[in-house]
Each structure stands twice: as structure tokens, then as C-alpha cells.
Amino acid sequence: MQQQEPRDGHVRFGINTLLWSASDAGAGEWVRKAAGLGFDVIEFAVFEPAEVDSAAVNSALDETGLEVTLCTIMTPERDLISDDPGPREIAKRYIRETVLLGEKLGAHAFGGPHYAPVGKLVGRGRTPEEWERAVEGLREVGRFAHDHGICLCLEPLNRFETYFLNIAADAIALVDEIDSEGVAVMLDTFHMNIEEKDPAAAIRACGDRLRHFHACGSDRGTPGRDSIGWEAIIGALEDIDYSHAAVIESFVPGIEEIAAAAAIWRDIEPSADDIAVDGLDFLRGSGL
Numbered sequence: 001m002q003q004q005e006p007r008d009g010h011v012r013f014g015i016n017t018l019l020w021s022a023s024d025a026g027a028g029e030w031v032r033k034a035a036g037l038g039f040d041v042i043e044f045a046v047f048e049p050a051e052v053d054s055a056a057v058n059s060a061l062d063e064t065g066l067e068v069t070l071c072t073i074m075t076p077e078r079d080l081i082s083d084d085p086g087p088r089e090i091a092k093r094y095i096r097e098t099v100l101l102g103e104k105l106g107a108h109a110f111g112g113p114h115y116a117p118v119g120k121l122v123g124r125g126r127t128p129e130e131w132e133r134a135v136e137g138l139r140e141v142g143r144f145a146h147d148h149g150i151c152l153c154l155e156p157l158n159r160f161e162t163y164f165l166n167i168a169a170d171a172i173a174l175v176d177e178i179d180s181e182g183v184a185v186m187l188d189t190f191h192m193n194i195e196e197k198d199p200a201a202a203i204r205a206c207g208d209r210l211r212h213f214h215a216c217g218s219d220r221g222t223p224g225r226d227s228i229g230w231e232a233i234i235g236a237l238e239d240i241d242y243s244h245a246a247v248i249e250s251f252v253p254g255i256e257e258i259a260a261a262a263a264i265w266r267d268i269e270p271s272a273d274d275i276a277v278d279g280l281d282f283l284r285g286s287g288l
């Protein structure tokens, strides 16, 4: 299902399946649910690419006209910066298999912290050897992704979730060194709010390297009902003519596995669907 990314100058708004599910099952159902709520994009968090029923998803996509983006699930055994070649190979295999899934679904962006497991902290900063391994590994899988019509969008995470890439400036340096059309930057307002001195300046610094975006509340609740400086963020996205997807990524305590990984210990909003509905309403009204 190779399609061109729709680039009509408009941002398309999406929702990440982690709001509702911690599994690859029932993927077609999330397409219909997202479409019913008015989204343009469904973002699948892919646990095991072989477990996703691509035929069911494609028939739901045909029915609804939704676009797909993918989000990585970096488990402890998927680690491109490990000094052990085993986890590096497992990470590359996972990325390649997910790229092939994405190609079947007509996806163009596969975002997330492809470099290391979420939550991996080792009591020190990154080493030059780890940086080199990331460059080599991502260059290899980036070439593969590009050959299959997909861009790997590297996401800096906050310091409590990774020590490897925390700010846009480092993601830009990594992407520039990899120098592959198959590797770009993505940003997430939740992480930027913790790490960036000036999130709008970080967006502008990325320019056209920014190929994917997570629009998240500062508390991982509803975007727009939080303390993010949305006016400045929206202005910066407009300044760089951002015209890819902006996806809400929020979590609720009821999805226990994800809540534990993202440290969600209370109801931040009344319900998961409130986050989706009110967040989309806010983004649609933002002028993007």
C-alpha cells in the first residue's frame, strides 16, 4: 500500500493507540475509533510487528481514509547502543520488521527513541562509543526504512526515561551525522517541556528535519489543558512550515503496563476519551 505522504501544507492530527491499549490486538478497531472521534491519523505503538493484523487494519483504513504513523516500543532487549551485539541486532530486526509492517499500511513516519530502551538509565551520561553505535545502527536501518518509503523519526526523551538523547540540539547532531534520507527528528512537547530552555527555538532549529510531532500535555493529560506554551509552539511549527502529523500521546492508569512505564499513578483527566476529544478540539482550533 505504497502511497505518497499527503503534503497539502496542513498538519494532520492523530491519536496514539497507547491511550487505549497495551497490545497489538484489535488494531482495526482503533482505526475506526479514531476516525469516529474525528482524527486524521492513527498512530500504532508496535509491540510485535508480526502480531498486527495488517489486512484488518488496511480494510479499516480503506473504510475510513485515515493515515497511519508508527511508534516504537523499545523494550530492554532492543538496544542499539548496547556494548553487546545481541540487543543491537534484536533492535535492528525489530525496526526492519516494523518498517515492513509500516510499508504494508502505507505509513511514512516511524517515530520514537529507536536508539535505546525507554527507561534505560545507567548512572552516567552517554559515551562516544554509544554515540558511534547509534550512528552506525541507525544509518543501516535508516537506509532500509528509506528503501521502503518510511522515515525513522528520532525522539529525544526526558532525563528520567533516557540518558542518551534529551534535547533537540542533540537529535539534530545525531541526524546530521547519520546523514540519511531515512532518518529525521521528532519532538514531543511533554519531553521538551522538561528539557528545552526554549521549546519554540528547538522546533525552529530542527527546520525541515522535523518530520513527526507528539502534541502532549505537560502532565501527559490533554494538550491545551496544561501549562505548555502552545502559542509559541504553534508559531514555531508555522514558521518551519511543518506539514506532517501531530499526534496526541497520553496515558491513563487503566492501561496498567503503559501507566507503569510512564509513571501515571492517578487520573489526570476524567477518561481516555476525554483526552482524545478535548485534545483534538484544541489542536483543530490552534490554527495549525
Ligand code: LER
Residues within 6 Å of the ligand: 071, 072, 073, 074, 112, 113, 118, 155, 157, 161, 188, 214, 249
Ligand atoms: C515516551 O515517553 C514517548 O514519548 C514515546 O513517544 C516513545 O515511546
Ligand code: MN
Residues within 6 Å of the ligand: 155, 188, 214, 249
Ligand atoms: Mn512521545
